[in-house]
Amino acid sequence: MVKCLKNIWILFWLFLLGFSQNIWGQKMAKDTVVGIYIDPQTGDTLPCVSLPSVELEGKVLPKFKRYFKEWTRLRNAVYVTYPYALSASRVMNQINQELVGVTDKAKRKAIIHSHEADLKKNFTSKISNLSVYQGKVLMKLIRRQTGNNCYEIIQEYKGNLTALFWQSVAVVFGSSLKQDYDAEGEDQALEAIAQDVAKMYGQH
DSSP: OHHHHHHHHHHHHHHHHHHHHHHHHHHHHHOOOOEEEEOTTTOOEEEEOOOOOOOOOOOOOHHHHHHHHHHHHHHHHHHHHHHHHHHHHHHHHHHHHHHTTOOOHHHHHHHHHHHHHHHHHHHHHHHTTOOHHHHHHHHHHHHHHHSSOHHHHHHHHHOHHHHHHHHHHHHHTTOOSOOOOOTTTTTHHHHHHHHHHHHHTTOO
């Protein structure tokens, strides 16, 4: 009798164990795995789940296409011409330093001519390959770097007649040596790009 009760007791516990495992397995199968995220500032523990990715398609309006096309063209022009504007400003600074205290016209002309020869040697072939648009951007960058437009620079170093001659040539090509520069107005985009390019040359 005791042995019979013992067997029934064992079967009863085996039944309960199997039933509980079955229920636990069902619950685990239905559970959602949730990660946790600990906020580094507050220390709060927050649930974190991964959502499936979603692909979105949109249509770019024509005005935005034109904007990005013009911006890309301007960016490329700045990348090409910025080194020339930088060199021009350095040469101008060097010329101005050498002209300090020099009143003799012949000596002043010789100083200017020596630097002009170096510029022609190093940059004539490169600048001659620029487009009209790139030339306009270069003149704006020179205005940005030196504080003077190209007409004023030529007038200062080469005289009024030479400045007037090159201004007339620029006008024929739809440009002007008297390029102004408005970093907070019409030249905002150029200024932003120029600042990025300047960092490449170690300028801030």
